[in-house]
Amino acid sequence: MSFEIEDSEIDIVIAALRSDLTSFFEGWRAIFSRFHIIIIKDPDLQADLHIPPGFDHKIYTKSDIQSIIGSTKINFSGHSCRYLGYLVSSKKYIISVDDDCLPAQDINGNPIDPVAQHMANLSTPATPFFFNTLYDPFRPGADFVRGYPFSLRSGVECVLSCGLWLNVADYDSPTQAVKPHERNTRYVDAVLTVPMRAMLPMSGINLGFNRHALGPALVPALRLRGEGKHRWETMEDIWCGMCVKVVCDHLGLGVKTGIPYVWRSGGGNAWESLKRESEGVKLMEDIVPFFHAVKLPRTVTTAEDCVLQMARMVREQLGKVDEVFVQAADAMDEWVRLWKVISSR
Amino acid sequence: MSFEIEDSEIDIVIAALRSDLTSFFEGWRAIFSRFHIIIIKDPDLQADLHIPPGFDHKIYTKSDIQSIIGSTKINFSGHSCRYLGYLVSSKKYIISVDDDCLPAQDINGNPIDPVAQHMANLSTPATPFFFNTLYDPFRPGADFVRGYPFSLRSGVECVLSCGLWLNVADYDSPTQAVKPHERNTRYVDAVLTVPMRAMLPMSGINLGFNRHALGPALVPALRLRGEGKHRWETMEDIWCGMCVKVVCDHLGLGVKTGIPYVWRSGGGNAWESLKRESEGVKLMEDIVPFFHAVKLPRTVTTAEDCVLQMARMVREQLGKVDEVFVQAADAMDEWVRLWKVISSR
Numbered sequence: 001m002s003f004e005i006e007d008s009e010i011d012i013v014i015a016a017l018r019s020d021l022t023s024f025f026e027g028w029r030a031i032f033s034r035f036h037i038i039i040i041k042d043p044d045l046q047a048d049l050h051i052p053p054g055f056d057h058k059i060y061t062k063s064d065i066q067s068i069i070g071s072t073k074i075n076f077s078g079h080s081c082r083y084l085g086y087l088v089s090s091k092k093y094i095i096s097v098d099d100d101c102l103p104a105q106d107i108n109g110n111p112i113d114p115v116a117q118h119m120a121n122l123s124t125p126a127t128p129f130f131f132n133t134l135y136d137p138f139r140p141g142a143d144f145v146r147g148y149p150f151s152l153r154s155g156v157e158c159v160l161s162c163g164l165w166l167n168v169a170d171y172d173s174p175t176q177a178v179k180p181h182e183r184n185t186r187y188v189d190a191v192l193t194v195p196m197r198a199m200l201p202m203s204g205i206n207l208g209f210n211r212h213a214l215g216p217a218l219v220p221a222l223r224l225r226g227e228g229k230h231r232w233e234t235m236e237d238i239w240c241g242m243c244v245k246v247v248c249d250h251l252g253l254g255v256k257t258g259i260p261y262v263w264r265s266g267g268g269n270a271w272e273s274l275k276r277e278s279e280g281v282k283l284m285e286d287i288v289p290f291f292h293a294v295k296l297p298r299t300v301t302t303a304e305d306c307v308l309q310m311a312r313m314v315r316e317q318l319g320k321v322d323e324v325f326v327q328a329a330d331a332m333d334e335w336v337r338l339w340k341v342i343s344s345r
Numbered sequence: 346m347s348f349e350i351e352d353s354e355i356d357i358v359i360a361a362l363r364s365d366l367t368s369f370f371e372g373w374r375a376i377f378s379r380f381h382i383i384i385i386k387d388p389d390l391q392a393d394l395h396i397p398p399g400f401d402h403k404i405y406t407k408s409d410i411q412s413i414i415g416s417t418k419i420n421f422s423g424h425s426c427r428y429l430g431y432l433v434s435s436k437k438y439i440i441s442v443d444d445d446c447l448p449a450q451d452i453n454g455n456p457i458d459p460v461a462q463h464m465a466n467l468s469t470p471a472t473p474f475f476f477n478t479l480y481d482p483f484r485p486g487a488d489f490v491r492g493y494p495f496s497l498r499s500g501v502e503c504v505l506s507c508g509l510w511l512n513v514a515d516y517d518s519p520t521q522a523v524k525p526h527e528r529n530t531r532y533v534d535a536v537l538t539v540p541m542r543a544m545l546p547m548s549g550i551n552l553g554f555n556r557h558a559l560g561p562a563l564v565p566a567l568r569l570r571g572e573g574k575h576r577w578e579t580m581e582d583i584w585c586g587m588c589v590k591v592v593c594d595h596l597g598l599g600v601k602t603g604i605p606y607v608w609r610s611g612g613g614n615a616w617e618s619l620k621r622e623s624e625g626v627k628l629m630e631d632i633v634p635f636f637h638a639v640k641l642p643r644t645v646t647t648a649e650d651c652v653l654q655m656a657r658m659v660r661e662q663l664g665k666v667d668e669v670f671v672q673a674a675d676a677m678d679e680w681v682r683l684w685k686v687i688s689s690r
Binding site for chain 2: 143149179189195196241268282
């Protein structure tokens with residue numbers, strides 16, 4: 001039921017929000033040097049990028065984005081620039097990690113290979129129809145527990161692997177402001193399938209996914225008015241994750257969360273972000289009920305069409321609530337259009 | 346949002362399937378000696394029980410069961426005898442552990458207190474409406490991740506804590522037969538809420554629950570024709586767990602799974618059990634779709650009535666498939682009747 005993934009099937013996509021990526025790439029050298037790397041430079045970033053030699057990489061700058069995309073309503077600045085990498089890649093699998101993260105160590109202090117762990121998650125089935133208390137049954141040394149129906153053990157294809165973070169956890173700005181010194185030190189040696197119909201707040205910090213299966217469902221749609229460069233000032237990934245989960249539940253695909261961990265340094269003053277009124281925190285109160293209630297028609301059978309269908313529902317149902325949702329719906333439409341254009345070139 | 350649970354609110358319930366419980370109780374002495382312990386002797390067990398001194402316990406034998414219950418269709422032999430303890434207890438919380446389990450050690454080799462960990466799970470909210478990728482947000486050092494809606498953070502009362510097992514995992518007989526030497530060595534330092542509408546195969550090996558909230562939903566209903574004394578020859582707990590999860594989803598209560606671990610010795614020859622045709626494995630193929638589809642009317646607002654309602658549906662829908670389901674439905678009715686009688690004494 002599991003399969004092998006070749007290195008040549010994988011693109012690493014890095015959003016460069018800082019110019020000096022030396023320590024980042026040195027930290028990842030043992031892992032990333034085997035792969036092709038797509039680096040998208042934040043369009044707001046002026047200084048030249050510093051990337052140490054020895055990596056097979058291609059950099060996309062603001063002018064590259066413009067020449068590829070042309071005129072667009074989608075804003076690719078900040079963390080959202082990585083989505084261009086998803087678009088221009090021709091590979092089946094994407095790994096994306098924030099540029100303030102390094103590979104973590106496991107419980108025994110041994111360095112881990114997050115790319116290999118993401119691929120292990122993606123190359124074995126997900127089991128969204130029934131919960132396995134022993135976590136991912138496809139990990140070595142694990143299996144399905146007594147009572148797990150045999151007819152559900154083959155599971156479905158896993159297309160999204162959500163990794164986690166040691167040190168600085170991915171909190172929203174109020175939580176980060178209240179607990180500025182809290183560090184996540186608990187290495188939970190587990191990965192599990194997020195059950196059918198359960199929604200999760202996907203973080204874009206440390207992700208692996210099947211680009212062929214999910215296509216334009218990885219969409220840079222929700223742009224906060226006060227969006228900044230700190231993760232707690234963004235929501236693009238949370239919205240994107242809700243879209244992806246709906247697509248997966250609808251198309252019979254799976255999502256796993258858990259290992260691999262990355263070591264996240266993060267930083268910044270969350271109180272500054274709080275002054276922007278925690279716009280994203282408020283929006284979630286409308287977003288979650290919407291996505292919980294979304295039901296796609298059976299006639300919709302591709303990720304593209306799922307996104308278009310959701311865009312229509314977002315415009316109709318959430319558009320009344322806040323203008324940012326209308327813009328999100330527009331971006332979703334636009335993204336599918338771009339995806340079709342670029343992939344047909 | 347969390348609260349304190351007094352030792353006096355807890356009963357430990359032990360099903361004695363072996364007569365010599367000396368090493369079991371010595372292994373648990375540091376923990377169990379603080380609590381009242383209800384020991385139910387398997388009615389099939391002839392020899393006297395050996396229990397070391399120093400424990401506040403009460404033993405219920407076959408004749409005690411008969412004098413308490415009178416004539417009944419419910420079969421209390423084997424693992425099912427523990428349910429009598431749930432019935433006769435007057436405490437709010439129950440902890441039940443199989444008599445072949447000892448407290449496990451944590452990742453650092455320190456002895457853990459499974460009772461304290463179950464109570465930590467039960468005294469903090471469960472969060473079934475949205476998935477938290479950082480696991481139980483109420484554990485020290487954890488919190489809700491970015492994107493988790495604030496309106497859902499207060500969660501619901503957690504009423505069931507499903508613990509896990511190191512060493513011998515809880516596999517069904519085919520898996521156990523195929524992997525007789527596999528040992529579960531992975532200590533996953535996590536506990537999480539099982540999401541709304543996700544069903545799980547609850548194991549009765551290592552459980553804590555809120556007896557007042559769940560009442561007769563912990564029901565010894567499904568009795569296999571070839572039921573034996575090995576866990577892989579039983580399904581009572583799996584069925585019970587499906588009932589409990591439906592009740593929790595309906596009443597707005599929560600279920601957690603994960604820590605605490607117990608060290609399980611287990612043993613026996615699973616090939617012998619396979620000869621009994623893995624009856625339970627087959628039955629799950631009907632049981633799971635049934636419980637996935639169960640919808641209880643809004644007018645049903647107590648655990649008692651949920652069980653009665655499910656019994657009716659079991660009889661109508663599953664009764665046609667196999668006679669054991671008719672017996673399960675009868676046992677559910679009978680159990681609610683007994684629960685009312687005993688609790689009114």
